[in-house]
Amino acid sequence: MGRWEPNARGRLEQAALELYGERGFEQTTVAEIAKRAGLTERTFFRHFADKREVLFAASGQLEDLLVRTVIEAPDSTAPIDAVAAALEAGGAALYHERARKRHTVIVANAELRERELVKLASLASALAEALRRRGVTDLAAQLTAEAGIAAFKVAFEHWVNEPDEKDLPQLIRESFDELKAVTAGK
Template sequence: MGRWVPGARGRLQRAAMELYAERGFEQTTVAEIAARAGVTERTFFRHFADKREVLFAGQEQLSELVVGALTDAPADLSPLDAAARAVEASAELFGERPDGPRARQAIIDAHPDLRERELIKLEGLAAVIAEGLLRRGVPTAAATLAASSAVAVFRMGFERWITDDGDDRGLEELIREALAELRAVTR
């Protein structure tokens, strides 16, 4: 494949996911991912810091989407409702079918260091939401609590989405359902 053929990042992601599924995460090397994608290792490292980051690509895009939704949320929403609206907006990044996210999550769940990386990324998302709430004038403690709660609601909705086979509900609906359950628990 030519050096400047477009779509290298997407090919690398697909190749990595295929290899992780076939051989396992730990047994897969960057060289194998690059070879399957038809690029050099150097090209791999232009797109990803390491083979773990293939699984976590898109964090910046997610943060931008969440911040945009939070910025656009009506001013009269409570901090929790504004934060929940922000994480609901994330559903558009994941698409309608959970097959890809389900495969990704299975790889992450099988490796403690990947689970740790996932938690760090989620904590980063909570920090981004809290910063957005602070810009809305929400006090620090309330912003932090609302942001962390919204991320917990997102996680519950996401877990249901990727595990509920045959359930036609979308991620956004499952996030709303998790928020309703949080509200019921705190009454």
């Protein structure tokens, strides 16, 4: 095997998700992931710190996308709609079978579920900071970001649990509409 391995990262992710699904996260070793991907353990560790990191490595990119979308929204856009647009863009980026498989692995493991909650809390903080940079007050920024993440989380869980019913960005839009309705006392 040569030093240049095309799409090593993607192949490792794919292999890891397959094995986590087949055997469970705890039972899978890095050696097995590398073998399934046709790569070495050394290559694995060039891309990921450990087997947990395979599941969470993409959240930095997602955060960048959310922050950029909020900051670039037109000045006239209400904060809640800037956050909705950002999470819809995030949903469009996540809208593939791999995200669904990843979620199935995460819900099956308490430690991974905790980690996922931490990542969601960190996305909410990043969104709040982006809103403050738009001049939104601290309290409004925090509430908009946290409520937005709540809408995203609920939509994502529905999408995972009801395959092929609706696409994720559409579910996110509906979730924000419902959020607006329930907070209006409907």
